[in-house]
Amino acid sequence: MMRSRSVGRFGACLLLVAGGCRESVTSNPSETLLEPYALALPAHFPPFPHPVPSQAKADLGRLLFHDFRLSVDDARSCGICHEGKKGYTDGFVVAVGALGDAHTRNTLSLLNLAWRGPLTWVDPSLEDPVEQMQVPLFGRHPVEMGTDPSTLPDKLAGIDVYPPAFAAAWPDDPSPITMTHVEDALAAYELLIVAGNTPYDRYLLGEHEAMSADQKAGMELFYSERTGCGGCHGGLFFDRPATADGTPTSDRPEYLNTGLYNIDGAGGLPPNETGLHALTGDQEDMGRFRVPSLRGVAETGPWGHDGSYGALADIVDDYARGGRLLVGGPWPGDGRDSPWKDPRITGFSLSATEHAQLVAFLEALTDVEANARPFLQTPFCAEELDSGHLDCIPVEP
Numbered sequence: 001m002m003r004s005r006s007v008g009r010f011g012a013c014l015l016l017v018a019g020g021c022r023e024s025v026t027s028n029p030s031e032t033l034l035e036p037y038a039l040a041l042p043a044h045f046p047p048f049p050h051p052v053p054s055q056a057k058a059d060l061g062r063l064l065f066h067d068f069r070l071s072v073d074d075a076r077s078c079g080i081c082h083e084g085k086k087g088y089t090d091g092f093v094v095a096v097g098a099l100g101d102a103h104t105r106n107t108l109s110l111l112n113l114a115w116r117g118p119l120t121w122v123d124p125s126l127e128d129p130v131e132q133m134q135v136p137l138f139g140r141h142p143v144e145m146g147t148d149p150s151t152l153p154d155k156l157a158g159i160d161v162y163p164p165a166f167a168a169a170w171p172d173d174p175s176p177i178t179m180t181h182v183e184d185a186l187a188a189y190e191l192l193i194v195a196g197n198t199p200y201d202r203y204l205l206g207e208h209e210a211m212s213a214d215q216k217a218g219m220e221l222f223y224s225e226r227t228g229c230g231g232c233h234g235g236l237f238f239d240r241p242a243t244a245d246g247t248p249t250s251d252r253p254e255y256l257n258t259g260l261y262n263i264d265g266a267g268g269l270p271p272n273e274t275g276l277h278a279l280t281g282d283q284e285d286m287g288r289f290r291v292p293s294l295r296g297v298a299e300t301g302p303w304g305h306d307g308s309y310g311a312l313a314d315i316v317d318d319y320a321r322g323g324r325l326l327v328g329g330p331w332p333g334d335g336r337d338s339p340w341k342d343p344r345i346t347g348f349s350l351s352a353t354e355h356a357q358l359v360a361f362l363e364a365l366t367d368v369e370a371n372a373r374p375f376l377q378t379p380f381c382a383e384e385l386d387s388g389h390l391d392c393i394p395v396e397p
């Protein structure tokens with residue numbers, strides 16, 4: 001396995017000459033660490049829309065993102081809810097916070113976050129990653145990490161790996177371990193989660209055999225008038241309004257109701273999660289959620305804003321039906337007849353072969369190479385010892 005620069009540096013130091021690493025980095029920050037992070041953008045991606053951080057800041061962000069000790073019970077990190085191998089989600093129906101609180105929504109993927117625009121399932125005005133992270137760090141309803149901003153800097157100062165890492169990122173600051181810097185480094189790291197080497201991308205770049213025949217047939221269906229998928233999941237990130245062939249018509253995402261619920265025949269949603277409606281109070285916003293990116297979608301299950309889908313095939317079935325029918329259970333109703341459903345969801349028919357091909361196309365959107373990239377994995381040993389990856393930082397008690 002490739003050695004990551006950060007882990008090689010800090011990890012090897014800690015393992016071989018515990019304590020010695022800190023001094024050498026603080027007193028003589030390496031030039032390499034101050035250089036911009038070597039961002040390898042896929043050739044067909046748009047330019048990176050944020051400043052590229054230094055290697056040192058990116059490395060620090062990686063540590064913080066994966067460190068359980070940022071949370072109130074030393075058991076939740078950003079990375080435990082946004083895990084690389086699960087397409088930067090957590091595999092849960094809805095997220096579960098440090099104190100066992102359940103979130104009302106399914107964890108969103110962070111893949112290619114840099115190009116997302118407005119963040120979260122519901123808030124069109126929330127664009128700043130630092131503003132967004134106030135919720136998982138400090139939110140009370142639910143508690144996600146329960147981080148205490150008044151004690152975290154001191155706590156980090158007492159953990160061997162952090163003083164040299166903060167000093168390398170802010171070499172001119174005599175006391176760089178601050179909450180502002182924690183947030184700055186976290187944002188820098190999450191924006192570097194770039195993944196554009198899927199079979200679909202390789203196909204786009206001219207490698208015609210990168211997708212199987214079924215995946216290619218599924219792609220034709222995805223971008224057809226019949227299914228209309230590409231009209232909502234358009235553009236390179238599958239999250240912009242577009243013409244049927246996927247050519248974007250706007251750089252803003254849409255917030256839509258796809259007919260998942262129709263409680264009492266009035267288009268109602270489960271009252272704890274009504275989407276954009278909860279922000280605006282407007283009835284017509286009932287059940288509207290941001291169109292999610294489909295990159296990595298085969299790994300981000302369960303799916304839907306509330307994690308109520310266990311299989312991609314079921315999602316395709318319900319689009320074909322023109323809305324979801326729920327019989328029995330707490331929220332019965334026929335989403336096909338919801339007054340708030342987007343008019344483009346009208347249903348269509350697919351043969352069993354075509355159905356499988358459409359799902360096969362969704363499976364061509366996974367970047368296996370990114371999943372193995374050390375920079376996108378936790379640098380701490382706790383999880384990695386099992387996988388035989390020993391070039392990692394032991395977590396101190």
Ligand code: HEC
Binds near residue numbers: 103116
């Ligand atoms: C308990 C699980 C959990 C933890 C811990 C957590 N997140 Fe999240 N994250 C979520 C959920 C759930 C959503 C969807 C939130 C919503 O729609 O309001 C989300 C959404 C996001 C988004 C928006 C993605 C998008 O496509 O709009 C970003 C960015 C993000 N999280 C970053 C972080 C960072 C940084 C941390 C650590 C400080 C973190 N998260 C910790 C569960 C978690």
Ligand code: HEC
Binds near residue numbers: 229256287
């Ligand atoms: C009218 C716009 C629209 C059309 C057409 C559309 N989608 Fe969606 N799609 C959405 C929205 C909005 C969501 C989020 C719905 C929710 O969870 O409430 C979504 C969610 C999904 C999800 C779940 C993603 C996740 O991470 O949870 C998948 C998979 C998906 N769509 C695939 C497709 C496919 C395949 C088609 C064509 C058959 C299609 N979509 C057509 C708007 C659309």
